[in-house]
Amino acid sequence: MPVPLSYSYRNLLTRRMTTVLTAGGMSLVVFVFAATLMLAEGLRQTLVSTGLPTNAVILRKGSESEVQSGIERSQASVMTTRPEIAVAPDGTAMAAREVVVLIGLPRASTGKISNAVIRGTDLKSLALRPQVRMARGREPRRGSTEVMVGKNVAKGFTGTQIGDRLRFGKREWEVVGVFDAGNTGFSSEIWADGDQVMRSFGRDAYSIVVAGLRDYGAYEAFRAGIEGDPRLTAETFRETRYYEKQSEMMAKFLRVLGVSLTIIFSLGAMIGAMITMYSAVANRVPEIGTMRALGFGRSSILAAFLAESVFLSLLGGAMGLGAAAVLNFFTFSTTNFQTFSELAFKFALTGDIILLSLGFSVFMGVLGGLPPALRASRLKIVEALREA
Amino acid sequence: MDTPLIRIRDLCKAYTRGDQSIPVLAGITFDIAAGEFLALIGPSGSGKSTLLNLIAGIDTADSGQILVGDTDIVTLSEGELADWRSGHVGFIFQFYNLIPVLTALENVELPLLLTSLTRHERREHAAHALDAVGLSDRLDHRPNQLSGGQQQRVAIARAIVADPDIIVADEPTGDLDRVSAQDILHLMDRLNTELGKTIIMVTHDQRAADAAHRVRSLDKGVLHVSD
Numbered sequence: 205m206p207v208p209l210s211y212s213y214r215n216l217l218t219r220r221m222t223t224v225l226t227a228g229g230m231s232l233v234v235f236v237f238a239a240t241l242m243l244a245e246g247l248r249q250t251l252v253s254t255g256l257p258t259n260a261v262i263l264r265k266g267s268e269s270e271v272q273s274g275i276e277r278s279q280a281s282v283m284t285t286r287p288e289i290a291v292a293p294d295g296t297a298m299a300a301r302e303v304v305v306l307i308g309l310p311r312a313s314t315g316k317i318s319n320a321v322i323r324g325t326d327l328k329s330l331a332l333r334p335q336v337r338m339a340r341g342r343e344p345r346r347g348s349t350e351v352m353v354g355k356n357v358a359k360g361f362t363g364t365q366i367g368d369r370l371r372f373g374k375r376e377w378e379v380v381g382v383f384d385a386g387n388t389g390f391s392s393e394i395w396a397d398g399d400q401v402m403r404s405f406g407r408d409a410y411s412i413v414v415a416g417l418r419d420y421g422a423y424e425a426f427r428a429g430i431e432g433d434p435r436l437t438a439e440t441f442r443e444t445r446y447y448e449k450q451s452e453m454m455a456k457f458l459r460v461l462g463v464s465l466t467i468i469f470s471l472g473a474m475i476g477a478m479i480t481m482y483s484a485v486a487n488r489v490p491e492i493g494t495m496r497a498l499g500f501g502r503s504s505i506l507a508a509f510l511a512e513s514v515f516l517s518l519l520g521g522a523m524g525l526g527a528a529a530v531l532n533f534f535t536f537s538t539t540n541f542q543t544f545s546e547l548a549f550k551f552a553l554t555g556d557i558i559l560l561s562l563g564f565s566v567f568m569g570v571l572g573g574l575p576p577a578l579r580a581s582r583l584k585i586v587e588a589l590r591e592a
Numbered sequence: 593m594d595t596p597l598i599r600i601r602d603l604c605k606a607y608t609r610g611d612q613s614i615p616v617l618a619g620i621t622f623d624i625a626a627g628e629f630l631a632l633i634g635p636s637g638s639g640k641s642t643l644l645n646l647i648a649g650i651d652t653a654d655s656g657q658i659l660v661g662d663t664d665i666v667t668l669s670e671g672e673l674a675d676w677r678s679g680h681v682g683f684i685f686q687f688y689n690l691i692p693v694l695t696a697l698e699n700v701e702l703p704l705l706l707t708s709l710t711r712h713e714r715r716e717h718a719a720h721a722l723d724a725v726g727l728s729d730r731l732d733h734r735p736n737q738l739s740g741g742q743q744q745r746v747a748i749a750r751a752i753v754a755d756p757d758i759i760v761a762d763e764p765t766g767d768l769d770r771v772s773a774q775d776i777l778h779l780m781d782r783l784n785t786e787l788g789k790t791i792i793m794v795t796h797d798q799r800a801a802d803a804a805h806r807v808r809s810l811d812k813g814v815l816h817v818s819d
Contacts (some may be wrong), residue, residue: 208705214693494689497650498750499678499706501671587648592687 217457230520240462257441312325326403341381477572493588513573521565603656631804682751741772
């Protein structure tokens, strides 16, 4: 039977100040760890939720993103005649040919220029994205130089309110509406009539074709049809998978950065826990001797001090996670490396991140607590009792 | 003498300091009867605490035998010795050695954690032991909420709770005032006479030695008969 757990946690309660300070150090590390994972997860969730699983996105073969892609008009026409595409109530194919370009706009917070996505839309673009809803104003008229901006664009860039005029593609564009696409990447975009955008930027090719499929299961046949057609040099993705891919590079960067920082910080936290636990052992040598004399083995003593260190680290983990949870209410805006455009997204705390963070806390507690616990377990009974 | 419970034969122990070997016990041989209350006295450094530690199984001898019943505890491994101690030996220390973060009841319950008793049974036994030492109204008190005498009573309750054959006491009155010391000695006498516990006590205190039924003195690692 091990030494009771109450022995371990009550000792932590007894030396409150040391406990809080050591746990505080560990909580900072867990906070950084959780925050970067939340950031990466927030980015992933935002981009994944941007797409619909029943939509397919077609890009030119080898293109990493829609900004780099180019699909000729003739090819786009072939693509939109596939039988797997759903039919709209007006009898036409539920497909949209879109052009995507980047423009520089001054950020509201710093005045510095950041890239914003202009999406030149087609008649079915809105129908294919039911998550996009008008928040204020109205939709741009087809064939006009009017735009509507996503809510994050209206919040993050200057000159993007209704009635303002933007200058890009050698023309002036009037902002006539603000749309809300929820927590998706579309909320960070500016939408205008596709033909007008192509004309302004001198483009004669679309960037992508988006197809609304009859049902979820129709995707494989659609992909095989597009990619097997010798007239087309195209690649097909489910829309959700396409946007998830857009998050991968940035999310990976965030994770690597976060984990690297955390490893460096955690060394300090583990040394802090180690010092605290060495001090705890030094102050309780006669207690250890007594318990050994009563018949508790070395492994029981080791477990008791290790448990104390783990309790300490779990407290730090809980404090760090508590602070990180507050970030859930914040929106973060940065340039997505993959698309070179500004993207706003929220920190997202998930069950996996909570488990990972607590697991990381326990790891720090075990590693920091092991050397002092080993020392405690190796004390000789007679020598330990002599220090009473 | 009644049937010996403990038979000590040619027991030797030396400590090393640097290259030097300092003998502490030089071939001790004697018996301790079951139910005996023995006091070991002698000047500091005479080896009495070392002898007590060896009998209690918390230190290891260089040579010789300590036969408790049929078991030569000198030959036991560290793990076996720990098991043996938990079943056969109760400890009373000069400075009580209670765990500060545990209540009186939890302190007394500690040795029972090494038995197969259920939590309820352990609590019951511990409460009974505290009642036996007159502290049934102090179950939930922590050591720092008790006087020195009361703490030593808790330690005695802890020593008897697992019903060991042997109780070893290292200067049990050394940190107590005269009245509390007398009280503790009286309690130890009751353990010996009423419960039949074999008590081996190391002391500098003549009054404590007088409370024992037999006194042996040690000087420079050699045992002398004092009674």
